[in-house]
Amino acid sequence: MYDTVIIGSGIAGMTSAIYLLRANKKVLILEKKSYGGQIIDSLEVENYPGFANISGFELSTSIYNQVKSLGGEFKYEEVTLITENKKIITKKNEYQAKSIILATGVVPRKLNLDLEDKLIGKGISYCATCDGRFYKNQEVAVVGGGNTALEDALYLSDLCKKVYLIHRRNQFRGEDRLTKLLKKKKNVEIIYDSTICKINGNDTLSSIDILNNQNTTRQIPIKGLFIAIGRVPNNHYCSSLIDLDRDGYILSKNGETNIEGIFVAGDTRVKEVRQLVTASSDGAIAASKVLEYLNQ
Secondary structure (H helix, E strand, C coil), X not given: CEEEEEECCCHHHHHHXXXXXXXXXXXXXXXXXXXXXXXXXXXXXXCECCECCECHHHHHHHHHHHHHHCCCEEEECCEEEECCCCEEEECCCEEEEEEEEECCCEEECCCCXXXXXXXXXXXXXXXXXXXXXXXXXXXXXXXXXXXXXXXXXHHHHCCCCEEEEECCCCCCCCCHHHHHHHHCCCCXXXXXXXXXXXXXXXXXXXXXXXXXXXXXXXXXXXXXXXXXXCEEEXXXXXXXXXXXXXXXXXXXXXXXXXXXXXXXXXXXXXXXXXXXXXXXXXXXXXXXXXXXXXXC
C-alpha cells in the first residue's frame, strides 16, 4: 500500500513526489518510458528559473536524482487502467494506493511522415520557444493553423532569416489578431491550402516538399521545421473514470478531479499555459491537495 502513486515522471510528477516525500509519505512513480517527459529531448532550456542555460536531460536528471535521494521509488511500467478504489493496473502488475496523481502529460500530434522521428532534435521540433534559438538567422517553417502555430511563427520571425507558415486550409483557426501581426512581418511567408508531403535530409533536415490543393509540389530548403498541429493527452487509461473535456484533457479544480483521492498535475489537465514552470507549480499544488486528503 502506497500513500500516493504518481503516474508519469515528467516535471509535474517529479515535483509532486518531492513535496510528498519531504512530508514522509510512501510514494511510487510509474512511468512508461523514461523520466523527464517531453523536455528530456530539448537540447537547451533557457526559460526555467535558476538556470540560464541547461539541457532538458540535465534538468530532468537533476530532479530525478533529487526524488531518488528522498527515497522515491520509480518503476517503468505502462498503466492500462485505474479504478475508483485507487487500484492501478499496469501491463505487469497491480498496485494499491491511498491516493493517485495523474501526471501523464501530452504528446505532440505528428505528421506521420518518413524521417520525422529520425530528425527530431536534428531539424524537427515541436516547441519553438524551446528550440527556436538554435535556428537564429536561418530559414525555418512552421506547420499548423491554430494559435500555437501563429505564436510560434511570430516568435521565430524575430530570430530567423525567414519563416514559412504552412496551413492546410485557406484561413487560420487561430486569433485574427495574430494573423494580422504575421502579415505585417516581411520575413514571414504564409502558404495556404498546402500540406507537407515529404521530409528530406540525412543526418539533419535539409528541406520539405509541400503539396497544394492544385496538386502542385514545391520544395522548400529549410534548417528547422516546427510542427504545431496539436497535442494529444495521455489519458486513455482513465477516460472511463475521470471527467475529460472534448479534447481528452482532464477537468480539474486546484488539482482535484471528479473522483475523491485522485488528483492531476501538468499538461494532461485543462489549462491555458503549458510550460515547465507551470508543470512544476501544478505538481506542488497537487501534492498539497494530496496531503490534505491523506490527513483527513
